[in-house]
Amino acid sequence: MLQQPLAAAPDQPTEPTSWQDTVQWRINEMAERVRRGQEDNVYYFLQPVAELDGAHVLVRGRKKLMFASYSYLGLLNHPKINEAAKAAIDRFGTGTHGVRILAGTLTLHEELEQTIARFKGTDDAITYSSGYATNLATISTLVGRNDWVLSDKWNHASIVDGCLLSRAEFVRFRHNDMDDLARQLRKAPAGVSKLVVADAVFSMDGDIVNLPVLVDVCRRYGARLMVDEAHSLGVLGKTGRGIEEHFDMPGAIDIKMGTLSKTIPAIGGYIAGDKRTITYLKHVARAFVFSAALPPPVAAAAKAAFEVLEEEAPARKAILQRNVEHFLGGLKALGFNTGRTVTPIIPVIVGTDERAMAMTHLLQEDGIFALSVLPPAVPDGTSRIRANVTAAHTAEDIEDALAAFARAGRALGVIA
Missing domain, CATH: 3.90.1150.10 (Aspartate Aminotransferase, domain 1)
Structure with a gap:
């Protein structure tokens, strides 16, 4: 993020001459920028x-x-949430026996996912080890070669990386411009699967996606809609349930993504949706299948935080x-x-x-x-x-x- 122009470090060439030199040049350049900033x-x-x-x-x-x-x-430091984390350590310890699909699933994980699904008004939910992993894994699992994935130009980096990893046709539409989204969707070949992804609240500018028109465009062109609610959970809607509540559009979003590390003071991410989609993700999404389960105190803290939201939001x-x-x-x-x-x-x-x-x-x-x-x-x-x-x-x-x-x-x- 340090972007001011800086001279090359004394021990590096001005221009890299090979792949190895390029990698080292980037490392040296960032180290020098950090050093200058500190100095x-x-x-x-x-x-x-x-x-x-x-x-x-x-x-x-x-x-x-x-x-x-x-x-x-x-x-942060809410007594009910802290106590839930402490009780989980006393009962389960600090870790699990591995990945969720094998020996790592605890009753706590199931309870957390049921709580999220209830809070978001869906059949089921899945939790991942981070919000970044949630977007990366979910997008790259739901679409692939010969599919289309369309992303707002101001979407979070995790969405962009998920789109790139998917190997689907990756199309970016102008920020919050639903006419441009419609133009891009019209270009999609007949019969291809289409997924549109957008942030609910955009993390650098604080503006809100135009959900009513976004939903209309997606339905008109047969695209599924995924919305990242990292910055809208607890912020939008009378009871903090997010952008659907803000616009009074319950059930409008197909795939509801959120994080457990912002309004919810823990770590991780989730997808809430229909049971078939969640079952598919739990058996195919690589960042779920091959990542260790959320630690017990984290899962318990997140569950308690949703309960606090229901009471105090x-x-x-x-x-x-x-x-x-x-x-x-x-x-x-x-x-x-x-x-x-x-x-x-x-x-x-x-x-x-x-x-x-x-x-x-x-x-x-x-x-x-x-x-x-x-x-x-x-x-x-x-x-x-x-x-x-x-x-x-x-x-x-x-x-x-x-x-x-x-x-x-x-x-x-x-x-x-």
Whole structure:
């Protein structure tokens, strides 16, 4: 993600001359970029957090206000979730006997999947070891040679990698442009299987996919629809059930993907859908068949988190929405460019890589844990600070963050 131009390291050639040289050149180049960033005091990736205290974290002896968290509803360290994880260790230990399809399935795994299916309104569900593995395995299992897979251009990297791995005809349509999607679908040969994949909430800009029109286009052209709800679970819908609830369209999505590491404070990913599809994935998806099962405390924590969502989501969502409106409104009033976001993912677009990294430095020194996002994760010229608001923030926290952003923005000439 460090993209500023740098000279070659002293011990490497300027231009690689062989495959081996190319690999080593890339390794050396990244090492040099990291070293320069650290030397210039603008490298803030991979910071080790020593303690969690609500919306605050302790980093290298300094307490900072966290604005890079995916814990949208503030469920990290929720007592019910923590107790469930501890009880699972007492009962099952810290691991399993292997992969799920052989000796690794516990009653906990079945209970978690039943809980997810109930929460998402489907027949069944499957869980994987990570959200990335979920997209990679599911897409590459559902489509293959001679099929078509169509992906929004702003989809997450895990979706893109799943499409590439599938070896299907991979077509990208313009971001949230359903007319372009329809044009691409019309090009598909008659009789081919078609899968359309989109994020529900786009992770770099915070905007929401146009689900009503997306569903209409997919049905019109006979395509199955898969939606990644990594950033919409707990965020969209009155009870946090996601984008179908947000648009009042229950059952509109064929394949519902989500993660267990954002609103749900664990690790892993899931697919919720009809029983036949889930059975197929459990016997064919390589990242499920050949990956070790989720550890018992993780599965128990995720299950408890869904139960907490059912009990507490409306109240926590009200706090989250208040915080989003407070922070986003404050940034706009200061003159920052926040793009098209309508969710807790709030991009503060500053333009150049150097300016984004300098702003990260000023914010971090001011006690705000926020990070820059640079190309190729975002288009050239749109480097940004991606600030995530959560229900753990207080109104005072929001005001403190706005003041810090104002100081940094003025110091760098981002705002007047």
